[in-house]
Amino acid sequence: MMSRFRTKLNSLELKELYLNGRRYTWSNERQHATLEKIDHVFVSNEWDEAFPSCFLSALGTAIWDHCPLMLDMNMEIHIRKRFKFESFWVKAEGFMETVQAAWTSEPVASNVYLTLHNKLKATAVSLQKWSDRWIGNVELQIRIALEVIHRLDVAMDSRPLSAAEVELRKCLKRKVLGLCSLERTIARQRSRMLQLPEGDGNTRLFHQQASHRQRKNTIRVVRHNGNLFTGQEEVADAVDDYFGQAFGFCAARTHALNHTAKPRGSSAAAT
Template sequence: MVSLFNPHTTQNTLTALFKPEGAPEWWLTCVYAPQLDHEKVEFLEELVEIRDLHVGPWAVVGDFNLLAAASEKSNDAVNRRMIARFRSSLNRLELKELYLSGRRFTWSNERENATKEKIDHVFNTNAWEDLHPFRFEAFWPRAEGFMDTVSMAWNSVPSVGNPFVVLDNKLRATAKKLQGWSDRWIGNVKLQIAMAMELIYRLDSASDHRLLTVAAFLLRKTLKRKLLGLCSLERGIARQRSRILHLREGDASTEFFYRHVRQRQRKNMITSLKKDEQLITGHDQIAEEVDDYYGQLLGTTKERGAALRLEDLGLPRHDLSHLELPFTEEELEKVVKLLPPDKAPGPDGFTNRLYACCWSIIKLDLLRALDAFYRGDTRGACRQ
């Protein structure tokens, strides 16, 4: 459930505060930009004023009537000065564009030799992007182009400098490339399933009254094969997000996994608290009350007046020098292959499946970071 607060308008925009249930709030501005160049300049200044009045995560969507690059028009008749002004405004507002999946242009003049443009855009700030973190999907390694995408992204960052910073930058670059690759070549699985089923239905209906052409028959056969793969992907995605990992793929229906996802979301979310007969429902207010409660419950640490001297207990001694040897590639590979594939060792969204599948690509940079850790050089290891 999403609540809408403080909606207000200007000549070309509508802005409101979105408060999703159990999630941080963010600002949304919907735009319909003017046609004339001098009005477009005023519109861009209007966006700057809107941003100055709204602090926090922000997304801007709609018909901008502006090109962000010359490639967003089907011919060379572009206003490069206006493009430069638009790009300058985007940089000033610290906005980045979300990738448009499946389309190159969003507008056409509908003539025989049509002029096409991409004038509809979705922009967001880094803070808004942080609210929608990267998620590594379990089915990606089985998709065509996965290994090439990882290799290209990983090797796009030079392995020079602080090994922890290098590793962090490589993971960030890989996440960005994989997300774009997934949006471009895999897209919305549910939408593709619906489209495939609709086409199959129409072809089946046509076959009730006449013989299908060879091309139509082959298309129907291909669609059915693709549909089976898409349904398998959908079930795998639902299984991963439900976190029911003890069932083999195919042991339960997709709806079973979705029910578990919804149940887990309800269990993991505190929607209200009661304190002194007062009901508290706001996300920030609940967090503040929880902090205060456990602060009073646990108290603060005090200095200890005594300590144990383990040397005086007469415990047996063992030679553990082998535990202090440098990490080896064979040792690290063995550990990586034994890790549960769909568990994430950190908050970056990558599961252990990436490290196991792409070991040949990432191993050298991982070893460099572990070697620095072994030598006690942890500068950059706690980078945000």
């Protein structure tokens, strides 16, 4: 039955939205309850692309035996920007020079661990600035290149293009091919579908998988100390408080190790 149902969905080109926070949506309300998931939401690929930040969750059953489903069409998820290493950076021009300059820019600190931390932090900042400056928004670059190519195509219908315009058109076509390949590589990495070769999937597929991962990994409600917390700020505060109690707090040190002191009985000069 389930295989026939999925075959029907594939023929209609529909897919099921991930339900956050619940595994079942119906109960027979008995002491040893039978639980089933019989409530679903199906969307087309076009709808999913139009609403990439939608979020499906279940409400309480109240007086019914079903869980009402609530679909938030545009849930705003504010995620603090973090450094993410892109695998395609190593193939880009200027990557090694940026890493070497950032790594050597930090002086040696009081201990090797702090030195490593400072060097890694400086390298991350430099790579992010380098990427924003030389790579930037790939999708925007593709749109600009396509628009210029379109205008040159329109002009070519009424007049011969100049030598500079012909060379620009050829250059933009090469750039579009490279940027499209780069966009697909970025989308593949963020979708985590690394077992699927790039040649077997397209950018649209990888973007849809990345949107699915974001919806699936979002936490909207947590229970802490018997209370329910909703909303991004309340959830973040509850998580911080929980792990603060679990791991405790760092007490001030009363003693320290002297790494520069020589052991007793050592000679002043090596023999």
